[in-house]
Amino acid sequence: MAISRLAQYFGTCSEQSVTAGDMITFFPAYILANNYNQVNETDPIQIIKAGKYSTNLTLVFVPETDGEVTFSIFRDDTELVSGKSVMTVKAGETYTASTTGFLITDNDVVKLTVKATGMNVQIKSGSLLITGNGA
Amino acid sequence: MDCMTSTLTAVNTANQVLTAGDLLSLNQLEKTGCNISFNGGTTPIYFKHKGVYLVSVSADILGTVAGNVTLQLLNNLTEVQGAGATVTTAVGDSYHVAFTTVIPSLCCPNSAGAMQGLQLEILENNATVTNVTIAVVKVG
Numbered sequence: 021m022a023i024s025r026l027a028q029y030f031g032t033c034s035e036q037s038v039t040a041g042d043m044i045t046f047f048p049a050y051i052l053a054n055n056y057n058q059v060n061e062t063d064p065i066q067i068i069k070a071g072k073y074s075t076n077l078t079l080v081f082v083p084e085t086d087g088e089v090t091f092s093i094f095r096d097d098t099e100l101v102s103g104k105s106v107m108t109v110k111a112g113e114t115y116t117a118s119t120t121g122f123l124i125t126d127n128d129v130v131k132l133t134v135k136a137t138g139m140n141v142q143i144k145s146g147s148l149l150i151t152g153n154g155a
Numbered sequence: 156m157d158c159m160t161s162t163l164t165a166v167n168t169a170n171q172v173l174t175a176g177d178l179l180s181l182n183q184l185e186k187t188g189c190n191i192s193f194n195g196g197t198t199p200i201y202f203k204h205k206g207v208y209l210v211s212v213s214a215d216i217l218g219t220v221a222g223n224v225t226l227q228l229l230n231n232l233t234e235v236q237g238a239g240a241t242v243t244t245a246v247g248d249s250y251h252v253a254f255t256t257v258i259p260s261l262c263c264p265n266s267a268g269a270m271q272g273l274q275l276e277i278l279e280n281n282a283t284v285t286n287v288t289i290a291v292v293k294v295g
Binding site: 026080115 | 241243
């Protein structure tokens with residue numbers, strides 16, 4: 021695979037309050053190749069070509085309560101085993117979750133979402149980079 | 156030399172005692188291809204040709220005051236959105252931060268005659284930074 025044929029989605033996070041279990045939204049800042057589809061910032065990201073994809077997720081956040089928070093990527097509402105971060109945090113402090121994940125899609129349309137579970141959080145900034153083959 | 160697949164890795168494992176607003180100093184570890192240039196220290200990592208560049212950063216931050224510390228990527232001295240990491244530090248505690256971003260570069264030089272260049276900056280509070288790595292790969 022030529023490196024110049026990588027297909028990339030890059031989304032950035034604006035500041036947002038997220039209730040536990042709700043999706044975190046990403047603005048599609050840059051999309052290289054026709055492997056992805058996302059009409060609005062509040063939409064899930066769709067991978068529309070079968071292939072192998074890596075994910076790089078970075079989230080700067082402030083928890084609303086003390087306890088354990090999990091950030092994970094969901095594929096069609098099923099949590100992926102990779103690309104997940106579990107942190108024990110204190111309310112009001114600032115943390116950065118940073119993960120790398122991987123998935124293989126064997127059908128044409130896969131819906132990806134990022135969710136925080138365990139507590140409500142205030143997202144300060146962040147990004148999601150998806151890199152795949154099949155461009 | 157293949158100019159399509161240029162890469163650059165720069166590191167600094169030494170303790171850098173920094174004041175908020177300071178740039179991080181780096182040493183070139185490895186470079187391939189001809190699309191990226193770096194003269195070391197706090198000088199920018201330059202994109203020499205138009206393209207898409209993947210940038211990954213990781214570092215350890217040691218708190219020297221209580222408060223937020225942000226490690227921020229700059230492109231032409233402007234903060235790159237989504238390319239930063241923030242931790243609330245306690246004095247004497249260490250934290251690992253990392254982030255990855257892509258930067259499409261129209262290059263080179265731009266209409267103002269400037270090259271596009273990457274630097275890393277510490278913001279908000281003073282901190283000691285070590286084990287810094289930045290990897291830049293031209294991917295498109």
